[in-house]
Amino acid sequence: MLDHSDATHLAAGTTPLSAPNDLDAFWMPYSANRAFKAEPRMITGAKDNHYFTPDGRSILDGTAGLWCCNAGHCRTPVVEAIQTQAASLDFAPTFQFGHPIAFEVASRIASEAPEGLDHVFFANSGSEGVDTALKIALAYHKVKGQGGRTRLIGRERGYHGSGFGGISVGGIVNNRRFYGGLLGGVDHLPHTYNRAEQAFTKGEPEWGAHLADDLENIVALHGADTVAAVIVEPMAGSTGVLPPPKGYLKRLREITSKHGILLIFDEVISAFGRLGTAFAAQRYGVTPDMIVFAKGITSGTVPMGGVIASADIYNGFMDSAGEGMIELFHGYTYSGHPLACAAALATLNVYRDEGLYENAAKLEGMFADAAHSYLADLDIVEDIRTCGIVTGVDITPLEGKPTARAFAAMQDAFYNQDMMIRVTGDTIALSPPLTFAESDVDQMFAGLKRTLQAVS
Numbered sequence: 001m002l003d004h005s006d007a008t009h010l011a012a013g014t015t016p017l018s019a020p021n022d023l024d025a026f027w028m029p030y031s032a033n034r035a036f037k038a039e040p041r042m043i044t045g046a047k048d049n050h051y052f053t054p055d056g057r058s059i060l061d062g063t064a065g066l067w068c069c070n071a072g073h074c075r076t077p078v079v080e081a082i083q084t085q086a087a088s089l090d091f092a093p094t095f096q097f098g099h100p101i102a103f104e105v106a107s108r109i110a111s112e113a114p115e116g117l118d119h120v121f122f123a124n125s126g127s128e129g130v131d132t133a134l135k136i137a138l139a140y141h142k143v144k145g146q147g148g149r150t151r152l153i154g155r156e157r158g159y160h161g162s163g164f165g166g167i168s169v170g171g172i173v174n175n176r177r178f179y180g181g182l183l184g185g186v187d188h189l190p191h192t193y194n195r196a197e198q199a200f201t202k203g204e205p206e207w208g209a210h211l212a213d214d215l216e217n218i219v220a221l222h223g224a225d226t227v228a229a230v231i232v233e234p235m236a237g238s239t240g241v242l243p244p245p246k247g248y249l250k251r252l253r254e255i256t257s258k259h260g261i262l263l264i265f266d267e268v269i270s271a272f273g274r275l276g277t278a279f280a281a282q283r284y285g286v287t288p289d290m291i292v293f294a295k296g297i298t299s300g301t302v303p304m305g306g307v308i309a310s311a312d313i314y315n316g317f318m319d320s321a322g323e324g325m326i327e328l329f330h331g332y333t334y335s336g337h338p339l340a341c342a343a344a345l346a347t348l349n350v351y352r353d354e355g356l357y358e359n360a361a362k363l364e365g366m367f368a369d370a371a372h373s374y375l376a377d378l379d380i381v382e383d384i385r386t387c388g389i390v391t392g393v394d395i396t397p398l399e400g401k402p403t404a405r406a407f408a409a410m411q412d413a414f415y416n417q418d419m420m421i422r423v424t425g426d427t428i429a430l431s432p433p434l435t436f437a438e439s440d441v442d443q444m445f446a447g448l449k450r451t452l453q454a455v456s
């Protein structure tokens, strides 16, 4: 048990909202509202690798919040940077004006990105980042005189946030089927998961690179001159953790380059060390035309997202408009918000100073071994996938009640193992802060084993 009476942070029960007396007004996102409100899993504080509950328990954070708190929680340099920024420049517009820290953060992000990706457009979330990248792709072809390239290609089981652009190219059925016709002119590549070929693989599976060739079929069907961009998560996260088959992303890059189609990597989850490198693009040695980022850029402290674009894309816009004219008609009031920029800069410094990307790379082998050695023999475990500091564990659904067993596991982990896990369908996804030590990894998988035994 941690000593969270430490006066340097607001711990359990000390925030005014630790025990709200009315849970009705807040319509919770992607949540079973009625179940939560009947039995709330309330969090009132956090420090480093733990959350704290109103009844004084320390909860091991197995999910880095929502795949975002890569540096751990309430880190002093980040907290202080946000506090200082709030007191010196709370807000300034970035439409036709600027403040230095936004330029500084953009340069820092570009310096960590693969060579050739040099220009950063800021948004406030992954969803906005995705919509920004899709819009840039369409507009880029237009300013280059290829306005017929309007088709966007996503992938089955892809998750690209909740905006209309993101759910259109996304491939998670429940996120799409309630919302009408979505964007027109969208196709989907097949997803890359095949249990018979890939089950219990550590890291990237050997089987599946050929699935990238389906892009050739889509291009042949519509004509390359109608296709603007392909967007994929290098490692699909929200659908249940699907590492890319070996060679798959290289094939996608070859085919898109051959046909003049832009390749967008949605790295909202995979960026900032999650796979042991700054970006997944570097792990796989594949440079897309744009990278979407969010989450880990501020370690979840202040909302921020954005797009890193190639010099070719940026220069295409700069060359397209007359002197003094706006080059891209897109942006958000809070693009490059000073508080988010301060948080981002401090977070990137923590990653660098503490070698957290390297720590993730170092932990990966032990993380994968622990996942398999604790869980592979359990009867209800059907597959385990690992990649970087991420694992997806598929469990057998309860007969006639899809997702119910995973939900029960999440509750058991929270109440009985003092641990936060995330579930998606009947898959358990773990993605802890990069500050985890081997002992934390061990504790997490031991706890998950007990939870899975409890719901068996």
Ligand SMILES: Cc1ncc(COP(=O)(O)O)c(C=O)c1O
Pocket: 067, 124, 125, 126, 127, 128, 130, 159, 160, 161, 162, 233, 237, 238, 266, 267, 268, 269, 294, 295, 305
């Ligand atoms: C790959 C990917 N893209 C986009 C998003 C959406 O990000 P946000 O919830 O910040 O809008 C997410 C969120 O999990 C994601 O995993």
